Amino acid sequence: MQQESARRSNRERTEETREKLIAAARRLFIEKSYAETGTPEIVRSAGLTRGALYHHFADKQALLQAVVEREAEQVAKEIEQGSDDAASPVRALIDGGRAYLAAMTEPGRTRLLLLDGPAVLGRARMDEIDSRHGNRTLREGLAAAMRAGAIRRLPLDPLTGLLGAAFDRAALTIEAGADADACHRALAGLIEGLSAGKTGGAD
Amino acid sequence: MQQESARRSNRERTEETREKLIAAARRLFIEKSYAETGTPEIVRSAGLTRGALYHHFADKQALLQAVVEREAEQVAKEIEQGSDDAASPVRALIDGGRAYLAAMTEPGRTRLLLLDGPAVLGRARMDEIDSRHGNRTLREGLAAAMRAGAIRRLPLDPLTGLLGAAFDRAALTIEAGADADACHRALAGLIEGLSAGKTGGAD
DNA sequence: CGATTAACATACAGGCTGCATGCATGCAAC
DNA sequence: GTTGCATGCATGCAGCCTGTATGTTAATCG
Structure with missing residues (x-):
């Protein structure tokens, strides 16, 4: 009866289900918000049941984390594709910023990465995700520019965070x-x- | 039986109850978070019932909004007290920023104003609150500095937002x-x- | 091919939100 | 001052949601 659906291995089945859940959650979290989206609606939209959800994810937060992680990864990928070569380190930073803002134009990303993510997962977890994907390129760009003497020497990590926050705010605005x-x-x-x-710089 | 409590007028009674609810909610929203704090716990902590809460506030969000509004007001007040005179416009901006960071040291303010507030009330409402209290001084400072030629001329509102976001991130960090x-x-x-x-500045 | 484990559905318990109802007190007018 | 209305507030209810425990089917492995 279920030829094409029963023919997949457990491994594939898991991957596929997780994918469906993440996709459905992403869709709804963007359309409404994390708080206003219930798990019943998510699984209904994914064509599954809550059993599957709680089998693959510890709780609703873990599902959001998966969504956020994937989204951050995607943004980082788009940025790296967008800004390959640059004339100067400063130009590279500006280009990277522009690429970031372009990536954040994708509907819902601001809500996922800048509003619900930090509020629900906490800034600690978000910082950890960010440092792996989003802010990594910015940090490297700043470090390179400092080494080249193109920008004044300031504490790297704080400056990265500050500029990153400015970028985030620009995206929101x-x-x-x-x-x-x-x-x-x-x-x-x-x-x-x-x-x-x-x-x-006389500090 | 209730001499001292029954002696107050309706007006006073309302004020007092609202105050108690806001205070209790603030305490719990800070200690845990908005999402993890239920209205039963709030009213228990305030020595009231949920009836009083929903009589004075439309819903839980409205209560958070009241808490946030008050907190933003308080922060603005502390900043204005802290930075009165300044040698130069740029120095005034830096001093103001320092005063802001000092004000945000108060435990829980970051969570209220920078995490739960934006996530629950939405950035639109938060921007509206911010423009009335928090970012107002920053914006005025930037405008003054631009008029004085102390800083380069850039779009005022976006720049205010960007710098404000950097300040916020600094507070969080x-x-x-x-x-x-x-x-x-x-x-x-x-x-x-x-x-x-x-x-x-060749714009 | 039997046993174990993974993937998933179903059922249940507890809690929370928002509202509707009910009561008591302040207040205003006659 | 007492009559009538509005306000402040408590209680109870309906609906929803989350997380978990239990049951069932299908895959994997010795």
Whole structure:
């Protein structure tokens, strides 16, 4: 009766089910929000039951974490594809930022990665995910620019976090309907300031 | 029997009850989180019942909004008290930032204003609250500095948002145990960069 | 081919939210 | 001042959700 569906191994079956759950959860978490989406709705949308969900994920939070992790990975991939070569380290940073903002245009990413993720999983877990995917390229870019003497030397990790937060906010603001070009200019100004600001470095 | 409690007018009674609910909710939202705190626990902690809560607030979100609003107001007040006079516009910005970070040291404020608030109330409502209390001073400071020619001219509103986000992230990072001084330096570097970076201002 | 384990569905317990109902007290008008 | 209404608040209820325990089918392995 179930020829094509029963022919898959346990391994494939697991992968497929997890995939369906993550996809359905992603869809609903984006459309509504994590809090306003119930597990019954998720599994209904995935064509499964809550039994499958709680078999593969410890709880609802773990499902969100899987969704977030995958999304962060995807964003990192798009950024790396977008910014390969750059004239100068500073230009590389600005280009990377632009690629990040472009990636965050994908609907729902801001909600997943910047709102629900931090609130539900906590900033610690989000930082850990971020450092593996999102902020990694930014951090490397800043380190390279510092080594090259293109920007003033500042504490690397805090600066990475601060700039990353500025990028995040820019993504949110743009999605909220603000002037994207103005945001890009402000962001570029912030970065360029790092390169020129060697005057006040007497700390 | 209830002499001192029955002697208050309806007006006072309302104020007092709302106050108790907000205080209890604040305490628990900070200790745990918004999501993990139930209304039964809140009213128990306040010595009331859920009837009182839902009489004064439309729903649990409205209670959080009241808590957040009050907290943002308090932060703004502390900042204004902390930074009165400043030598230069740029120094005023840095001092203001330092005052903000100091205010955000108060336990739980980061969770209320930077995590649960945006996630539950949505960024639109939070932006509205922020623009009335928190970011207002920052925005005015940036505008003044631009008028004085102390920093390069960039789109004001986006820049305010971006810098505000950097401040927020600094507060979170510091609370997470990072080196506070390094965060302060990175933040100051970001701001000072705006003042020196007149090279790329060909806009 | 029998036994074990994994994948999944179903049923259940506890808790929570929001509302509707009910009571008691403050308040205003006559 | 007492009559009537509105306000402040407590209690009870309906519906939903989460997490878990139990049962069933299908795959894997000796």
